Amino acid sequence: xxxxxxxxxxxxxxxxxxxxxxxxxxxxxxxxxxxxxxxxxxxxxxxxxxxxxxxxxxxxxxxxxxxxxxxxxxxxxxxxxxxxxxxxxxxxxxxxxxxxxxxxxxxxxxxxxxxxxxxxxxxxxxxxxxxxxxxxxxxxxxxxxxxxxxxxxxxxxxxxxxxxxxxxxxxxxxxxxxxxxxxxxxxxxxxxxxxxxxxxxxxxxxxxxxxxxxxxxxx
Amino acid sequence: xxxxxxxxxxxxxxxxxxxxxxxxxxxxxxxxxxxxxxxxxxxxxxxxxxxxxxxxxxxxxxxxxxxxxxxxxxxxxxxxxxxxxxxxxxxxxxxxxxxxxxxxxxxxxxxxxxxxxxxxxxxxxxxxxxxxxxxxxxxxxxxxxxxxxxxxxxxxxxxxxxxxxxxxxxxxxxxxxxxxxxxxxxxxxxxxxxxxxxxxxxxxxxxxxxxxxxxxxxxxxxxxxxxxxxxxxxxxxxxxxxxxxxxxxxxxxxxxxxxxxxxxxxxxxxxxxxxxxxxxxxxxxxxxxxxxxxxxxxxxxxxxxxxxxxxxxxxxxxxxxxxxxxxxxxxxxxxxxxxx
Numbered sequence: 001x002x003x004x005x006x007x008x009x010x011x012x013x014x015x016x017x018x019x020x021x022x023x024x025x026x027x028x029x030x031x032x033x034x035x036x037x038x039x040x041x042x043x044x045x046x047x048x049x050x051x052x053x054x055x056x057x058x059x060x061x062x063x064x065x066x067x068x069x070x071x072x073x074x075x076x077x078x079x080x081x082x083x084x085x086x087x088x089x090x091x092x093x094x095x096x097x098x099x100x101x102x103x104x105x106x107x108x109x110x111x112x113x114x115x116x117x118x119x120x121x122x123x124x125x126x127x128x129x130x131x132x133x134x135x136x137x138x139x140x141x142x143x144x145x146x147x148x149x150x151x152x153x154x155x156x157x158x159x160x161x162x163x164x165x166x167x168x169x170x171x172x173x174x175x176x177x178x179x180x181x182x183x184x185x186x187x188x189x190x191x192x193x194x195x196x197x198x199x200x201x202x203x204x205x206x207x208x209x210x211x212x213x214x215x216x217x218x219x
Numbered sequence: 220x221x222x223x224x225x226x227x228x229x230x231x232x233x234x235x236x237x238x239x240x241x242x243x244x245x246x247x248x249x250x251x252x253x254x255x256x257x258x259x260x261x262x263x264x265x266x267x268x269x270x271x272x273x274x275x276x277x278x279x280x281x282x283x284x285x286x287x288x289x290x291x292x293x294x295x296x297x298x299x300x301x302x303x304x305x306x307x308x309x310x311x312x313x314x315x316x317x318x319x320x321x322x323x324x325x326x327x328x329x330x331x332x333x334x335x336x337x338x339x340x341x342x343x344x345x346x347x348x349x350x351x352x353x354x355x356x357x358x359x360x361x362x363x364x365x366x367x368x369x370x371x372x373x374x375x376x377x378x379x380x381x382x383x384x385x386x387x388x389x390x391x392x393x394x395x396x397x398x399x400x401x402x403x404x405x406x407x408x409x410x411x412x413x414x415x416x417x418x419x420x421x422x423x424x425x426x427x428x429x430x431x432x433x434x435x436x437x438x439x440x441x442x443x444x445x446x447x448x449x450x451x452x453x454x455x456x457x458x459x460x461x462x463x464x465x466x467x468x469x470x471x472x473x474x475x476x477x478x479x480x481x482x483x484x485x486x487x488x489x490x491x492x493x494x495x496x497x498x499x500x501x502x503x504x505x506x507x508x509x510x511x512x513x514x515x516x517x518x519x520x521x522x523x524x525x526x527x528x529x530x531x532x533x534x535x536x537x538x539x540x541x542x543x544x545x546x547x548x549x550x551x552x553x554x555x556x557x558x559x
Contacts, residue, residue, distance in 0.1 A: 003265070003266070003267035003270055004270055004305055004309070007265065007309065140459050140526050141459070141461075141462075141526070144522070144525060144526065147259065147262070148255070148259065151255040151256075151258040151259050151262070151319070152251070152252070152255045154255070154258060154319075154320075154323070155251040155252075155254045155255040155258065155319065155322075155323040156251060156323075157323075158254075158320055158323035158324045159243075159247070159251055159323050159324070159325065161324055161325075205320075209258070209262070209316070212258070212259070212262045213262050213265055216262045216263060216265070216266060217266070217267070219525060219526050219527075219528050
């Protein structure tokens with residue numbers, strides 16, 4: 001049973017919007033000297049493009065094997081960041097929380113691996129017109145676990161949306177703050193405000209919801 | 220009235236450079252879990268199968284056996300949805316997504332929780348036929364009393380208000396409500412023994428807990444529930460092989476011992492129901508039992524049918540577990556960073 005074409009089109013348009021917006025963030029961050037999580041934004045550009053292509057066949061720009069390699073590298077990157085973050089604070093331009101992005105890369109790999117080859121008339125309708133392969137059915141519990149993680153991540157991101165703590169917590173140029181009557185304390189506040197933290201959070205929410213939708217389609 | 224949330228919106232005050240993000244308080248964590256379940260519901264509603272004839276047929280299937288006053292609106296709404304299934308299903312899914320995001324985003328948590336109550340009551344009637352309770356077909360293994368009514372109950376129990384001022388975060392309390400200076404915060408018992416009691420009070424919370432779990436115990440002993448094996452076997456079509464293997468073997472084992480299984484299940488429900496009246500340590504054991512029973516139910520329900528591609532919600536298992544966590548006996552409050 002195929003879902004409505006307009007529904008996958010909406011999700012694809014949302015992903016393209018996120019990809020274009022995050023590409024814009026990468027373009028202006030240096031010019032405006034406003035820090036951002038470069039690896040997160042780059043990941044969102046790639047994921048947005050890949051997910052749009054999975055949802056609507058006409059938007060595919062790269063073969064599946066290429067995307068698999070891209071997200072395997074992405075997963076390795078965020079896994080390394082996760083390990084490093086346990087020892088010291090991340091650098092200015094790296095994401096604060098690599099775990100959700102690691103899982104996003106893993107989910108992308110999963111979806112590319114379990115879906116049947118994107119060829120033939122059935123492929124033209126995108127992911128909504130396909131069922132998971134036999135292998136995917138065997139590992140569909142993984143999709144459920146990842147989907148549950150994603151909705152939890154979306155909820156937590158939305159919880160923090162109005163607080164502005166996303167800006168507070170982004171590590172930036174180290175500045176020395178002298179606490180009243182106390183020693184000098186190192187601060188990880190950026191010298192300049194974080195680039196549009198609420199929009200960045202909205203991108204994460206949109207990405208998380210769309211990814212959950214796609215994981216549900218693979219069940 | 221303050222929301223008594225540990226992580227407050229700091230728009231009105233600048234955050235210190237060294238100030239870490241405060242931990243979520245238990246009620247907020249449970250609210251976020253509820254919001255996440257609504258988001259999952261919304262995404263399940265977007266599945267391709269929900270845009271076809273199967274969805275209104277499933278809704279219409281909950282009408283038989285109910286009194287006419289209950290059944291006629293169900294049949295009418297199912298027919299109406301059948302004529303406009305694509306648009307209406309998309310609206311239903313969007314509503315559930317908005318409820319989830321509304322609960323997760325603090326400025327709209329009250330509006331979303333109120334909406335959850337209204338939506339869950341409407342769906343419980345028109346979508347689940349009141350869980351089959353009046354039709355005599357309700358069985359805990361089948362999802363009685365209906366997952367959606369538990370959403371509404373949780374929305375009430377997790378309402379962001381505190382019946383007793385002592386339960387509010389210290390910064391939210393009026394000076395007259397703060398603990399005496401000679402009594403250390405660690406020695407002060409929480410006025411609400413568990414999260415669910417914060418908004419509605421202990422008695423109402425315990426009454427709701429009793430209603431749910433004693434109700435499940437009664438349903439477990441009804442004739443419709445004694446065919447536990449058949450109920451579990453009915454969940455296997457469309458499941459992945461590993462889950463179908465578990466459910467098939469469980470079904471065949473329970474088919475021979477249906478009455479015994481029903482009695483054991485009912486006994487477990489009764490023990491859980493009485494748990495909140497016990498001292499803290501045995502109460503915690505009862506809550507753990509509740510979570511285990513919920514997990515077993517969820518397995519018997521085939522994980523709500525989520526892995527078959529035709530589930531509209533995760534069924535009662537996860538919601539009963541979340542409800543149990545709302546009744547976890549609270550310890551004396553720990554000293555927070557902001558307390559003096």
